[in-house]
Amino acid sequence: MSFLNKVETWISKSIPSDDGWSQIKPFIFLKLTTDGGYYGWGEAFTLPTREKGIVEIVHNLVNSLSHIENLTPDRFHKEVEVIADGHRGIDFSAATSAIEMSLWDIEGKKKKKPLYKILSSKYRDKVPVYATIWSEDFKNDEKLSSRCEEILNQGYGGIKIYPLQKRTIDQAAICVSKIRQTLGFNMPLMLDLACPKDINISLKLAPLIEEFKPYWFEEPVDGEATSALKEIKNQTGLRIVTGEKQCGINHFIETLAADAVDIFNPDISSVGGIIDMIKIIELSNKNNVRVSPHCWNSMSIAASAMVHLCMSFPNTEMAEFFPEYIPYTLKFCNKNFEINNGFIELDNREGLGVKIDTNLLMENTSSYKFSILDKN
Numbered sequence: 186m187s188f189l190n191k192v193e194t195w196i197s198k199s200i201p202s203d204d205g206w207s208q209i210k211p212f213i214f215l216k217l218t219t220d221g222g223y224y225g226w227g228e229a230f231t232l233p234t235r236e237k238g239i240v241e242i243v244h245n246l247v248n249s250l251s252h253i254e255n256l257t258p259d260r261f262h263k264e265v266e267v268i269a270d271g272h273r274g275i276d277f278s279a280a281t282s283a284i285e286m287s288l289w290d291i292e293g294k295k296k297k298k299p300l301y302k303i304l305s306s307k308y309r310d311k312v313p314v315y316a317t318i319w320s321e322d323f324k325n326d327e328k329l330s331s332r333c334e335e336i337l338n339q340g341y342g343g344i345k346i347y348p349l350q351k352r353t354i355d356q357a358a359i360c361v362s363k364i365r366q367t368l369g370f371n372m373p374l375m376l377d378l379a380c381p382k383d384i385n386i387s388l389k390l391a392p393l394i395e396e397f398k399p400y401w402f403e404e405p406v407d408g409e410a411t412s413a414l415k416e417i418k419n420q421t422g423l424r425i426v427t428g429e430k431q432c433g434i435n436h437f438i439e440t441l442a443a444d445a446v447d448i449f450n451p452d453i454s455s456v457g458g459i460i461d462m463i464k465i466i467e468l469s470n471k472n473n474v475r476v477s478p479h480c481w482n483s484m485s486i487a488a489s490a491m492v493h494l495c496m497s498f499p500n501t502e503m504a505e506f507f508p509e510y511i512p513y514t515l516k517f518c519n520k521n522f523e524i525n526n527g528f529i530e531l532d533n534r535e536g537l538g539v540k541i542d543t544n545l546l547m548e549n550t551s552s553y554k555f556s557i558l559d560k561n
């Protein structure tokens with residue numbers, strides 16, 4: 186018999202990365218504790234101005250379910266379906282993702298197994314990993330190119346860039362050609378177009394970069410624009426990636442039905458939860474579509490959940506890492522992974538395998554909130 190008895194949330198500070206490459210966004214961390222002494226960590230995706238709103242949803246949701254004995258991820262998922270009443274939204278789904286993640290962490294600790302062994306019996310030992318080269322500030326082609334070299338020396342198996350960031354279509358094509366020259370043709374190069382407003386931008390860029398063999402063409406339009414995605418998929422023949430801004434499974438069903446995608450990249454901390462992620466993977470498999478989880482989150486809790494999931498489902502594509510977020514994460518979290526030769530390996534700790542020093546986390550926190558729960 187066990188009830189949740191405490192919920193704690195932290196919103197981390199937004200600071201420049203140690204290497205000055207980018208501004209680290211605020212992260213939302215969640216710790217659930219049971220009256221049996223178990224605890225689990227979760228993380229919610231967030232965007233500017235929403236952090237405290239998502240934290241509020243987390244506390245309200247956990248409070249409303251505190252009367253449930255032995256709240257499992259499955260039971261939580263079912264309760265959320267009722268509470269949501271068909272209305273999801275990405276901020277609500279970010280909250281449910283964090284809570285479900287922490288319940289999975291507790292499950293792992295109770296069963297004394299790492300999460301990937303609980304999710305599947307057909308797991309793999311390591312997962313292909315790529316680095317996203319993102320900065321809010323414009324970096325010219327030379328800077329981007331030397332950044333790519335640096336990152337490749339850190340063992341990643343692929344690179345993602347944003348060629349249209351403050352570039353014209355022609356400049357974007359030149360950028361892609363330079364980065365391809367730097368990487369060589371054996372290294373997967375992913376292009377994220379970050380949803381241009383006009384479909385013609387993507388359609389004009391596609392033939393210009395085709396010879397540089399991009400591994401994928403991400404968000405050539407907004408993920409909701411299914412017919413435009415389908416048009417780009419048909420006209421370009423490039424691998425179309427979408428899904429990071431979507432939550433729940435209905436959108437993914439619709440996109441599969443329209444044959445508008447090659448790879449889905451739902452975010453581990455905003456899609457709704459690991460159970461939704463598994464449903465999306467299973468549906469995608471039936472349609473010869475792969476899943477490559479998005480993770481614009483910290484490289485601690487959310488990244489661990491993503492890698493566990495990718496280990497459990499060997500036909501998932503690649504795990505996404507933000508290299509400059511790692512030193513920040515290690516200020517308060519243990520290093521539970523190694524990246525070598527294009528793959529990431531986790532150590533074999535129970536649950537998610539993350540160990541967070543809450544005193545050190547507090548030093549990096551802009552807002553902390555806790556609630557003691559009453560099971561009655």
Ligand SMILES: [Mg+2]
Nearest residue numbers: 377403404429
């Ligand atoms: Mg993207």
